[in-house]
Amino acid sequence: MTRVVITGMGVVSSIGNDINSYWTSLKAGKSGITTPTSFDCSDIASKVASEIKDFNPEDFMDPKEARRNDRYAQLALAATHGALKDANLTREQLVPKRTGVLVGSGIGGMDTIEKQMTTLIERGPRRVSPFMIPSLIANIAGGIIAIDLGAKGPNFSVVSACASGSHAIGEAFEMIRRGAADVIFAGGSEAAVTRIGFAGFSSMKAMSTKFNDDPSRASRPFDKNRDGFVMGEGSGVLVLETLENAQKRGARIYAELIGYAATCDAFHVTTPDTSSESLTECMNLALDQAKLERNSVNYVNAHGTSTPYNDRSETTALKNVYSDYAKNGLMVSSTKSMTGHLLGAAGAIEAAACCKAIEEGVIPPTINYEEPDPDCDLDYVPNEARDATVNVAMSNNSGFGGHNASLIFRNFN
Structure with missing residues (x-):
């Protein structure tokens, strides 16, 4: 089948609003986690978030359009512009019918929902915005990206909670392989750092509360004292191209995408299966598609949410897949320790980290790793980036619903 390569990447995050600043921050172990400033969280248990502080949507879209679109869509368009530039592509080079957009979101327009519900309650139904529905739906980011690019090929949104970004990239990979498009802009976007978003996740007791007074220490995947995830916002978009198309235009190639798989725990709506059977199967299927020996994988960017259940079950799955190599040679890290958990955008920015790790031969660290957990006993590249040859990297993500x-x-080189 057609070979698929990554030729451009755009990221908007709390630690950088372009791929290079994002990657520089990851290598430096910089945390983007602070006390939320965009809403009052004084009566909410968790008081830590990974917020983007320096984003102006009018840098990427008309002011009127910016007002009409939810923040998650604004972030997605900004990341797309970054990916287009990074790929050294122009809109004129894109063949509309052969260019697609697959951008996922776990939640969609959460900020729009909150604001319009407040308007409904306080001012009545006639004051609800006519732009409410198109602004909040989880597919609209892909729609506005397509309008911006003139992309008339495959276009849909993947909604699979915190696996959305990875699924979007994987499905784009499969569509290009079977000849449905030559170029697809794929990834995820999320902007659920809102009062209602925080209230909902806090009520589930899923978010960190132990480090409210020291936010940068709150996200601590695989550490014994982890107590929940830290919500983040942002977007990641990758340019996937056929190898033929990329070579024809002399594109810089970050990496080749060679394996993808998707499974479901079918176990519980929020808690991962403690046996890790389905995540194990997912990794094995991706490795089989890629036709790889297990010890040929150098680095795994783990889902690593900093919740007690997830980190333990993911470690079990890695041991199931990689056997002795899991503890003797495989390098694992969670960049969520720095970015927080971007929900539907997590897989996209983490795929970008894998591609940069391959390009530069650097493994980003798991920061805040201070006290080992006996149940999490792999090499998590603690606290400092590590120079290492990375020929193959795997990115894992999981989401509510299993x-x-x-x-x-x-x-590729």
């Missing part, structure tokens, strides 16, 4: 996704990238 959704799992694994992506495998290989050095």
Whole structure:
């Protein structure tokens, strides 16, 4: 089948609003987690978030359009502009009918829902915005990206909670392989750092509360003292192209995408299966598609949410897949320790981290790793980035509902 390569990447996050600043921050172990400033969280248990502080949507869209679109869509368009520039592509080079957009979101327009519900309650139904519905739906980011690019090929949104970004990239990979498009802008976007978003996740007792007074220490995947995830916002978009198309235009190739799989725990709406059977199967299927020996994978960017259940079950799955190599050679890290958990955008920005790790030969660290957990006993690249040859990298993501996704990238050179 057609070979698929990554030629451009755009990221908007609390630690950088372009791929290079994002990657520089990851290598430096910089945390973007602070006390929320966009809403009052004084009566909410968790008081830590990974917020983007310096984003102006009018840098990417007309002021009127910016007002009409939810923040999650604004972030998605900004990341797309970054990916287009990074790929050294122009809109004129894109063939409309052969260009697609697959951008996922776990939640969609949460800020719009909150604001319009407040308007409904306080001012009545006639004052609810006519733009409410198109602004909040989880597919609208892909729609406005397509309008901006003139992309008339495949376009839909993947909604699989925190696996959305990875699933979007994986499905784009499969569509290009079967000849449905030559170029697809794929990834995820999320902007659920809102009062209602915080209230909902806090009520589930899923978010960190132990480090409210020291936010940068709150996200601590695989550490014994982890107590929940830290919500983040942002977007990641990757340019996926056929190898033929990329080579024809002399594109820089970050990596080749060679494996993808998706499974479901079918176990519980929020808690991962403690046996890790389905995540194990997901990784194995991706590796089999890529035709790789297990010890050829150098680095795994783990889902690593900093929740007690997830980190333990993911460690079990890695041991199931990689056997002795899991503890003797495989390098694992969770960049959520720095970015927080971007929900539907997590897989996209983490796929970008894998591609940069391959390009530069650097493993981003798991920061805040201070006290080992006996149940989490792998090499999590603690606290400092590590120089290492990375020929193959895997990215894992899982989401509420039991959704799992694994992506495998290989050095093209």
